[in-house]
Amino acid sequence: MGRRGIFGRRAGARWLHLILGGALFMPFWLLSSVLWSPVVHSGGLFGSSISAQFTAYALGLPLAAVAGLAAPVRPLSVAAARGLCGLPDDSFAEGPARSRAARTRSAGWFFLHTGLGALISGATLALPPFAVAVILMPFFPGLRSAMRVPDYPVPVLALFPVAGAAMLVALAGCAAAAGYVLARAAPVLLGPTPADRLAVAERRATELAERNRLARELHDSVGHALSAVTLQAGAARRLLDRDPEFVREALADIEETARRTVGELDAVLGLLRDDGPSGDPNGPGGPTLADLDGLLSRGGVPVTAERSGDSGAVPVPVSREAYRIVQEGLSNVLRHAGPVPVSLTIAVHDEELEITMENPLPDRRPVVRPGGGRGLRGVTERAVLLGGVSEAGAREPEGVWRLYASLPLAAGRGERIGEGGR
Structure with a gap:
């Protein structure tokens, strides 16, 4: 030495x-x-x-x-x-x-x-x-x-x-x-010790899952609103001189969409500030299927909705995720296909909730946005976190784009479910 x-x-x-x-x-x-x-x-x-x-x-x-x-x-x-x-x-x-x-x-x-x-x-x-x-x-x-x-x-x-x-x-x-x-x-x-390393890994995984959840909430709520507002503002600009009544309706929809999105943004920011009780699945955390009519009426695309089963029996956590999945589906339609008609089916069964959305394929391949592609990934994450499954893709013979998700109702009741869904 x-x-x-x-x-x-x-x-x-x-x-x-x-x-x-x-x-x-x-x-x-x-x-x-x-x-x-x-x-x-x-x-x-x-x-x-x-x-x-x-x-x-x-x-x-x-x-x-x-x-x-x-x-x-x-x-x-x-x-x-x-x-x-x-x-x-x-x-x-x-x-x-x-x-x-x-x-x-x-x-x-x-x-x-x-x-x-x-x-x-x-x-x-x-x-x-x-x-x-x-x-x-x-x-x-x-x-x-x-x-x-x-x-x-x-x-x-x-x-x-x-x-x-x-x-x-x-x-x-x-x-x-x-x-x-x-x-x-x-x-x-x-x-x-190995136990300490495991605890640190679990804590980091929890923090990462929370960050991903907040990112999904912001992406789905704000992203859908911006897509709808952009489409409506563009249509209003083109018809400003020819159809003032349509422009007034479009501006009213933009105002309502912005107001609703500010409320959803406040809810997400409340999670960041820990204003609400943590870990309460039934606490304030965003809209549910009960708020779906407002989303469909001002979503920027014509939607034909069909529902079966008792949506009121769907647990709140599952209902929230289902709302976000439908919202992201509408956002994808607006971004990639425009204001085309959409058919939506929500079926509540004894053990699961099924969501199916279809819209015509666009005439040309959509432009890929830099940093895009997070929406469908968020849909998959929402479904997997509840123990369900989701899939999305073009159905060439039918000429439609289909988004499907299956969410077990047991996940919202705090029951243990098998890995991967049903």
């Missing part, structure tokens, strides 16, 4: 970390000294022999290890090690130790940190004054008399400063070596 490794900034920080470990060990050393002193009949805590003090040290180590099993020990140890050991942040686990394996590792770290720290702290307190005295002995005869050092010849006394400096260098080397041992052990003992 080079000079820079012994006296560098990192070595100094690790030395401070070891002294912190020694300070943490003091209560355990004092407790073991109190318990050990009556056995050896020593004269107090600080007047006992060196062997008694090392015995108290040995008895204090198991006490420190037991204390290290406490859950809050790991975050405190991680905070100190992260700032003083010079390791990247991803080397450490987050939060208290919950599992048995995590607590065992945390106890092992606390044992190692306090054990090495107590030794280095003791040496740091005792050795430098002694080394300085050794360095000064050749120059102060009274100091040699006080320390009962024989009158050595001058050549021998000349070696005393070298010996004192060697003691200080040895102390720095021992501290650097102990700090290096702690730095190597930290990722093993304070790093994430």
